[in-house]
Every structure is written in C-alpha cells, then in structure tokens.
Amino acid sequence: MTDLLYAVEVMINGLMAGVLYALVALGFVLIFKASGIFNYAQGVLALFAALTLVGLQEGQVPFAHLINAALGTDLHHFGWQLPAVVAIVLTVGVMVLLAIAIERLILKHLVNQAPIILFMATIGLAYFLEGFGDIMWGADIKTLDVGLPQGGSAWLEQATAGWGSDEFYGFFIDRLDIVATLVAAVLVISLTLFSQFSKQGRALRAVADDHQAALSVGISLRFIWVLVWSIAGIVALVAGIMWGAKSGVQFSLSLIALKALPVLMLGGFTSIPGAIVGGLIIGVGEKLFEFTVGPMIGGATENWFAYVLALVFLVFRPQGLFGERIIERV
Amino acid sequence: MNRMVPPPPTPSHVTEDGRAIGPVLMELRNITLRFGGVVAIKDISFDIREGEIRAIIGPNGAGKSSMLNVISGFYRPTEGEVWFEGARRPPMRPYKVARQGIARTFQNIALFSGMSTLDNIMTGRITRMRSSLLSQALWWGPAEREESAHREAVEKIIDFLEIQHIRKTPVGRLPYGLQKRVELGRALAAEPRLLLLDEPMAGMNVEEKEDMSRFILDVNDEFGTTIVLIEHDMGVVMDLSDRVVVMDYGRKIGDGPPEEVRASKDVIDAYLGVAHD
Ligand SMILES: Nc1ncnc2c1ncn2[C@@H]1O[C@H](COP(=O)(O)OP(=O)(O)O)[C@@H](O)[C@H]1O
Ligand SMILES: [Mg+2]
Numbered sequence: 001m002t003d004l005l006y007a008v009e010v011m012i013n014g015l016m017a018g019v020l021y022a023l024v025a026l027g028f029v030l031i032f033k034a035s036g037i038f039n040y041a042q043g044v045l046a047l048f049a050a051l052t053l054v055g056l057q058e059g060q061v062p063f064a065h066l067i068n069a070a071l072g073t074d075l076h077h078f079g080w081q082l083p084a085v086v087a088i089v090l091t092v093g094v095m096v097l098l099a100i101a102i103e104r105l106i107l108k109h110l111v112n113q114a115p116i117i118l119f120m121a122t123i124g125l126a127y128f129l130e131g132f133g134d135i136m137w138g139a140d141i142k143t144l145d146v147g148l149p150q151g152g153s154a155w156l157e158q159a160t161a162g163w164g165s166d167e168f169y170g171f172f173i174d175r176l177d178i179v180a181t182l183v184a185a186v187l188v189i190s191l192t193l194f195s196q197f198s199k200q201g202r203a204l205r206a207v208a209d210d211h212q213a214a215l216s217v218g219i220s221l222r223f224i225w226v227l228v229w230s231i232a233g234i235v236a237l238v239a240g241i242m243w244g245a246k247s248g249v250q251f252s253l254s255l256i257a258l259k260a261l262p263v264l265m266l267g268g269f270t271s272i273p274g275a276i277v278g279g280l281i282i283g284v285g286e287k288l289f290e291f292t293v294g295p296m297i298g299g300a301t302e303n304w305f306a307y308v309l310a311l312v313f314l315v316f317r318p319q320g321l322f323g324e325r326i327i328e329r330v
Numbered sequence: 331m332n333r334m335v336p337p338p339p340t341p342s343h344v345t346e347d348g349r350a351i352g353p354v355l356m357e358l359r360n361i362t363l364r365f366g367g368v369v370a371i372k373d374i375s376f377d378i379r380e381g382e383i384r385a386i387i388g389p390n391g392a393g394k395s396s397m398l399n400v401i402s403g404f405y406r407p408t409e410g411e412v413w414f415e416g417a418r419r420p421p422m423r424p425y426k427v428a429r430q431g432i433a434r435t436f437q438n439i440a441l442f443s444g445m446s447t448l449d450n451i452m453t454g455r456i457t458r459m460r461s462s463l464l465s466q467a468l469w470w471g472p473a474e475r476e477e478s479a480h481r482e483a484v485e486k487i488i489d490f491l492e493i494q495h496i497r498k499t500p501v502g503r504l505p506y507g508l509q510k511r512v513e514l515g516r517a518l519a520a521e522p523r524l525l526l527l528d529e530p531m532a533g534m535n536v537e538e539k540e541d542m543s544r545f546i547l548d549v550n551d552e553f554g555t556t557i558v559l560i561e562h563d564m565g566v567v568m569d570l571s572d573r574v575v576v577m578d579y580g581r582k583i584g585d586g587p588p589e590e591v592r593a594s595k596d597v598i599d600a601y602l603g604v605a606h607d
Contacts, residue, residue: 197477199459206442206453213440216402217516218428218457 010291016177018283025263025275027235033208034228037118041126043257048133050240050249055137057087084146095233144244149175180242262310268320352380361410370396372580385567388577403427433522435513443502454519507538
C-alpha cells in the first residue's frame with residue numbers, strides 16, 4: 001500500500017516534470033507548424049531568455065566585459081534591482097526584438113529554401129546566441145529568483161501523511177512544480193484561445209497550412225514569422241524561468257531541448273496537444289521507470305529512457321500520437 | 331446574398347446582353363516575364379474594365395497563369411507596368427495586392443486543407459478584420475460584434491454557393507469540384523474589387539461546370555464584381571465573358587468580344603492548329 005502511494009507520488013512528480021518538457025516541446029511545435037523549420041535553437045533561446053531576465057533584474061551592464069576590455073573601465077552593475085514583473089516584461093520585449101532580428105537577418109534571406117537549409121541556419125543561430133548570451137551577460141552561473149515558491153509543499157505533505165499506514169510520510173511535491181504546472185496550463189489555454197479566436201491566430205493557422213493560400217488572402221508571411229518566433233521566445237522564457245529557478249541559469253539549461261526531442265517524436269511535430277500529452281507521458285514514464293526498474297539495473301535511467309520510449313513508439317506510429325498522417329505519394 | 335448592391339458605374343460601354351461596363355480598373359502595359367531562358371509573357375498589353383468578365387484563353391503553356399500571377403503579385407514582371415485604379419502600381423508582394431482588394435483562386439487549388447469549409451471562407455475575411463489583438467483576447471463588445479458580422483457574411487457566401495452541407499467538413503476530404511467552390515467562396519469573402527479565377531472549371535463534370543458558370547455570372551451581376559477568368563473551354567468562355575484576350579506562346583494574338591475573337595484567323599490557327607488537352 002505504501003509502495004503504491006510512493007508510486008503515485010513518483011507519478012505526480014513525473015507529471016510535473018513532463019509539464020516542463022511539454023513547454024519546451026511547445027516552442028518547437030509552434031515554429032515547425034508555421035514555417036516547417038525544426039528550430040535547433042529553441043533550447044538556447046530558453047537559456048538566452050533566462051540570462052536576459054537575470055541580467056535585467058540584477059541591473060547587470062550588458063557587454064560589460066567587452067566594454068571594460070575596450071575602454072579600460074570597470075563596469076559591472078548599474079546598481080539597481082528591478083522588480084521581477086518589470087524584468088519579465090522587458091525580457092519579453094527583448095525576445096520580440098530578437099524575433100524581428102532573426103526574421104530580418106536570417107529567415108528573410110532563406111525564403112523557399114529546403115527545410116534542411118533552414119535547419120542548418122537554426123544550428124548557426126544556436127551557436128551564435130550561445131556566444132552572444134555569454135558576451136552580453138557573462139558566462140558565470142547565475143541564480144534566478146523571480147519570487148517563485150520553492151521546496152516541498154508542507155501543507156500537502158502534512159495533509160496526506162499517514163495515508164494507508166503510518167509509514168507513509170505524505171506526498172512530497174515541489175511547490176515550484178505546482179506553479180510551473182499552473183503557468184503552463186495558463187500559457188497553453190491562452191495560446192489555444194489566441195490561435196482559435198484572434199485575427200492573428202487565424203492568420204497563423206493559415207500560414208501553417210498553406211503559404212500560397214495565406215498570401216492570397218492578404219497575410220504577410222514575414223509578419224507571421226516574427227509573431228511565431230516571438231511566441232516561441234516567450235514560451236522559451238517561461239521554460240527558462242522554471243528550469244532556471246530549479247537549477248540555476250547556466251549552459252546546461254539549453255540542453256533541456258534534448259528532452260523535448262523524444263517528446264516531439266511521441267507527440268508529433270505539428271500538434272500542440274501532442275506536445276503536452278507527449279511531455280506528460282515522457283515525464284511520468286521516465287520517473288516511474290527509474291522508480292521501478294531503475295534500482296535493478298543501477299539507476300540513471302532518466303538519461304536514456306525517453307529516447308528508447310520514443311524509438312519504440314516511432315516503430316508503431318511514425319507520425320506521433322497526434323501528428324498528421326504521413327501519406328506516401330506514389 | 332442580399333447585400334447592398336453598389337450603384338452601377340456610369341456605363342461607358344454596354345455589351346450586347348445589356349451589361350454595363352465601366353471605366354478602366356486595371357491596365358497592363360507591355361508586360362514581359364522571363365524565367366531564365368523561357369519567355370512566359372512577351373510584351374503584352376490589355377486593360378480590364380470595371381464590372382466586366384474578362385477572359386484569358388489560350389493553349390496550355392501560353393502564359394495565362396503567369397499573367398494572373400503578375401496581376402496578383404505572385405510574379406514580378408521582368409518588364410512592363412501594372413496600373414490599378416488610375417495609378418501605376420509599384421512592385422508589390424502578393425499579400426499587399428490582396429489587401430488592395432484583388433482576390434484570386436489557383437489553377438491547382440490552394441486551400442487550407444486542415445480547416446473546415448467555414449474556416450477557409452472565414453480566412454478570406456482576414457483583410458477586413460479590424461479589432462486589435464487585445465480587445466479580441468478579452469472578447470470585448472466591438473470584437474464580438476465584428477466577429478458575428480464576419481460570420482454572417484461567410485454564411486451568406488455559403489448559402490450563395492450552396493455548400494451548407496459541407497460547412498464543417500475539413501476541405502482536404504472534399505471532392506475536387508467542391509474544393510474549387512470553396513476556394514471561390516474564400517475569394518468572395520474578401521468582397522474583392524477584382525476577382526481572378528484560374529481555370530475554375532477545370533476537371534469538373536458538365537453539371538459542376540454549369541453550377542460554376544452560374545455562380546460566376548451571379549457574382550458579376552449581383553455585386554458588379556470585375557472578374558478575370560482563365561478558361562480552357564471555348565464554349566464556356568463564349569457564354570460568360572464580355573471581352574477575351576487570346577494568348578499563345580506568351581504573345582497576345584487576339585483581344586475583343588468573344589464572337590469577334592472566335593472568328594479571327596490567328597486564333598483559329600492557334601487553337602485548332604496546336605494540340606492541347
Ligand atoms: N515559376 C515558374 N518557373 C519557371 N517557368 C515557369 C514558371 N511558371 C510558368 N513557367 C513557364 O511559363 C510558361 C507559361 O506557363 P503558364 O503561365 O502556367 O501557362 P498556362 O497557364 O497558359 O498554361 C510555361 O512554359 C511554363 O513552364
Ligand atoms: Mg495555367
């Protein structure tokens with residue numbers, strides 16, 4: 001009985017982790033749907049967003065190292081601390097500017113190129129952004145604190161302690177995970193409403209479906225690309241905040257993209273519900289696997305389980321859970 | 331559709347069947363279009379008058395679709411000028427052309443195949459949607475009124491084209507003939523000043539062709555919409571159009587009322603002498 005309850009706890013924690021995977025996968029799906037680009041830079045986008053947020057909040061001088069080296073000055077901080085909300089709003093602004101720059105400097109010049117070319121462009125973008133983030137904000141590990149609650153939920157733990165038997169100490173669930181879940185839910189709901197009911201959302205769906213037809217009804221592809229990259233940037237910011245708050249802002253944050261890949265294989269590259277369900281399945285799957293099978297084979301299964309699951313899945317349903325049917329044309 | 335019909339333009343020309351044809355709406359001057367070595371359009375000039383149905387005919391590969399693409403901004407002419415509403419139009423992207431009130435359909439149908447008939451036609455109204463992002467997000471009164479006005483317009487088009495039964499069907503699943511009809515509906519939804527139709531009846535059976543002909547005539551009659559119609563079928567063109575441009579190998583070989591064009595020797599040679607499907 002107690003074991004079962006612990007399994008439930010593991011599952012709930014898996015769901016919460018899954019929400020974060022889903023969030024990263026969502027960024028991929030948005031861009032892939034609208035422009036057919038697999039955005040390799042999505043993880044770095046999250047890192048860059050988190051770096052920018054911390055930098056703005058702490059009043060760091062951007063490019064301080066560069067300026068100091070060039071002018072012999074000793075700048076590092078402006079000396080103010082911004083409220084978290086202000087810093088988040090400003091970071092959103094930076095992500096929108098970044099989206100505009102990406103469209104102007106990269107996408108615009110690659111219209112009608114093969115998907116592989118665009119994919120390679122995003123690889124370049126990833127390396128550039130990684131270096132740019134370092135130069136702008138410094139390469140040291142930063143703590144991100146926007147006032148999200150941390151640590152286990154004492155209330156939940158106490159309320160559930162003693163369930164089944166006295167040996168059960170109650171569910172341990174990180175409050176940050178709870179917040180992340182709520183934020184992700186709000187984000188997904190607003191994105192869905194936006195896409196279903198707004199003029200821009202309609203235009204976005206149109207572009208995702210057929211470029212020519214979209215042009216013929218008066219939709220500017222370039223505007224839509226700026227829009228989706230902005231949204232992807234904002235989704236990356238949210239993911240960056242959650243992961244950054246958990247484990248600090250550092251290069252490894254960009255590797256969360258690796259977690260999104262199996263999620264995408266599972267959920268399909270073009271489906272928003274797929275990204276969410278895929279994220280949850282992977283989150284729960286890897287935690288449960290580690291909990292049940294892990295001890296028998298020496299643990300550390302979380303590193304590879306997601307990929308194995310995705311590969312097995314690919315064999316049976318190559319288009320993913322919710323992806324569009326792949327129909328071979330003959 | 332019982333929408334307000336705009337007052338007929340002062341007729342500067344009346345066709346035999348009594349339809350009023352107004353002043354010049356668009357003029358193409360010495361258009362040439364090359365793709366590398368291929369000359370798709372060779373120094374062609376003609377005009378399109380308000381309220382008329384202007385057909386472009388010619389054998390396969392004559393350059394008809396290319397001409398339509400020039401008008402709609404999908405192709406930029408190598409040489410020549412496009413004049414619209416009395417002003418020279420600078421090189422313009424297709425979405426901007428659409429916003430000027432020029433709607434089109436495609437020879438190879440370009441629909442949003444994942445969307446329903448209703449949503450496809452609704453997309454045609456995007457250029458007419460005004461409400462800001464914020465008011466839409468919050469579902470404020472004006473945004474809601476606007477949305478229902480658009481829905482109403484779309485429903486009228488659906489009634490007009492007699493496609494009520496497929497309102498909610500994803501268009502990817504529809505047969506070819508109905509897809510063509512939905513595509514026309516989407517173009518109509520923009521309430522265009524100039525409607526460009528690229529072979530709207532290709533691949534249809536006789537009954538479908540008759541329906542489509544009737545819709546085209548009704549659009550022209552009831553709303554006074556100016557139409558450029560590319561069509562292969564000589565018979566259809568004779569019935570529908572007020573004036574015809576005939577193209578062959580990128581050149582213009584005839585221009586005038588259908589009877590006149592049909593009688594022209596060049597046209598007969600091109601049409602009967604050249605194999606076409
Ligand atoms: N995008 C393009 N690239 C290269 N050649 C083209 C393109 N579009 C049309 N053409 C060429 O232009 C000529 C006219 O084609 P098109 O306008 O489609 O003729 P039609 O519609 O009268 O059948 C053809 O030789 C065709 O191959
Ligand atoms: Mg053609």
